[in-house]
Amino acid sequence: MKVFSILAITSCLLQACSAGIWGSNKKDPIQAEENLPLAPTFKFDYKLSFKKNFYYNETVPFWTTGGDVLKSDDFIRLSPSVPNTKGYIWSDIPNPYESWEVEVAFKVSGNSMHGGRGLAFWYAKENHEPGPVFGAKDKWDGLSVWLDSANPVTHKPTTMVLLNDGTLAFAAGTDPTKHTLGTCSISYRNSENPAYLRVSYKDTTLTVSMDNGSGGKDYRTCVQKSGIKLPTGYYFGISAASHSPADDHDIISFETKQLNPPQKLEHPSRPLEDEKKKRGEEFTGIDEEQKKAKAEFQMRKLRDTEDYGGEVAVNLATIYDTQRRAIEHIQILQLQIEALGAPTPEDAIGGNYKVLDLSKLSAGAGTAANSGSGPDPTAEIQRIAQEITKESQKNMQQIERIAAEQNLKMKDIQSALVQLEGTLSTLDKRSLAQSNMMHSKMNEVNMRSAETKGTMSSFLKYIFYAFLAQFLFGIAAYLYWKLRVERNDKKFV
Template structure:
């Protein structure tokens, strides 16, 4: 899951940088690179998902719920611990994706030793059809994954995967084990943490995985089946039913993702971009909000680089290898017991040499009883050989997929570093341009200041000259008056 986080942070950073880089370049950056970028691994479909907060106007957007469900703030209880209750939630929008992945977080709790029925995931042609099969319709058309906590044979929680074309009826008592395409037994009842169920469909391959305590980080493969054809246009759903004794069946989240979505080659316009183009303007610079986004994205990238990015996938791979080896060891132990039953020495006696040669001669004596055992031994050896080959092929496939993802991430990081370098150069050029503009403004201000000081000097000199002319006129007038007064006397 951390791979998805790296790609999400990289996408956020590239979107934040695009406003600065694309604003000054007229050439499409995709064409300028000379190659097409890789498509994202998955795309979240919010219309085919629901999680906390679930409700809008007391309804789940794009979903319909019915039956005896109880709506809480942090979960939806499909059926409470009351006998003969059932509930369901179905999407109102058909699935348009050819390759998809659904991840469901749920909890099943009860006070009794054994479970009281269970819940089921649906991908069916018709939606919102209540019925007797885990609270949904019998004779459905599509895929169903049953999480049966009241298995009458094992009395343990079991997972069964079934396909129905609308003709098979299980409510009448038909044995579902004869029609399953795969089963597994992974405990999910009365656990402290939620259990995660992942249903993936890609390239006609259906994969069912479960995580019963690691928060969706350590999935164990339950069923993998190739050659499955699931059409688009069907509906997702989840339902549950409680018998006697009864359990609480809580849904915490239901998230759908499109696998390998198509690549978008056209980039949407920025706000007011068309208006600016009509006025002949061009977007330049980075505002403070974009700078904060870039700093946050860089911080997240540094944080992710310092963690173990593939811890989750490595754990899943090791769990698959462990399960395969455990089954091979069980087959070998059965084979050893059968050989010892024919008279062969046990491993301790074989190592120490403490065995009777005459007993070994019986092993090669052909008779009717030994012939059947030998046939059984040959069949078991062949099964072990086939199982080992499958394990080796699966391990090689997982290794190739992990190497491919590593290459994709390294390429994305290289492109991201290139983008950051271009952004730094762009920011430095703009800073130099701003300094140049400020220097020109300062020079212009100095010239204006010098012109103003000269103008003030001229005004001052004019006032001084006017003052002197005034004094001279006053003295002239006074002397003239005094002369006239003397003449008159």
């Protein structure tokens, strides 16, 4: 029974090492690969987008430009700073998505105090048609977002969101403020960095947001409206127009994303799956050797990658190699035990084996020893069992040692992270203290400047009063002298 108990322990160790329970509690990466991936939140559509580098064979792929467009390597200038110029860029492919998001990076710059018209975003039924509304067609059918830099009322950049069913003619005098879904005033003209316009449509909710210079990291909601119905199959576009004074209207990028795309229903192709399907064979999965080869390839790739060439990757590779050698050694011992007639691990777990009667074996061994026919088989089995026990203990000690070293290294990493957090908190406190000090100094400077201004004003008042007193005193002396002289003249006469 001792032999079979050692065999059971060995098989458990083999399965435990194969499952990777000595390293961490994470899932098997090979098994995780076979699970379906999580559905992404968006999918980028390169055909409905353009950015640097813009041109291929002197054109923007899947887009059409027209009007007074100037081509550059860093931007597309729809309308230059020349009065009465206009231009546009329209997508050649209709939008097939029910939920979408568009992000436009642009710059509007000019030398005058007020803007010279502006640009507009379009999601319309018809494309490639110029017109009087920011360089595009009037009486359009669809959505438009106007970025008006020359609002005649406020003289500030104004963003307006409008829907048109093809009947409203704004160029003929229709007041757009009576038909807007919403407006906002966010300054974007002459910004140092490109400004961003983001238009998203999801679940009949239209949201228009703007970022006026932080690189698309600080969006402010301009208009959000529910119950909006925008059909698929319309075209995206951007147009611009310059009046007098004129501005430069530059488009840096135009990126379109599908929101909440459907999840793929098929598994990604696994190794050798396509080859077996071509031969007409059924693919049931990869065997143990292929899994092992794939794991070794991933570890070699991990060791060769510069991004994972640090100490943690080296330690993981060492642990993996040690566990692999331990498993190979246990497999060799298992084969040796099976060669002596022991059942396989599957038979031992399933109970498909016969219990060896050691009393008969001992009796047979004694008879064989008395007869002198050969060596004692019981002693040989005990010797093999002792060797297996010693090897198992060595492997257990080695695995425990590696686990302890890994725990120490993890503790070192955690302590380093704690120290880093402490350093960062100290830096934050110092920066906060310096900021408070700067504020206090600025307040003192302001107070001193206010006191100085008050002193100067009092001094000027004193001077003014002194001059006024001298002036009055001079007039009084003059009048007194004049009256005295006139009296003396009269007396003399």
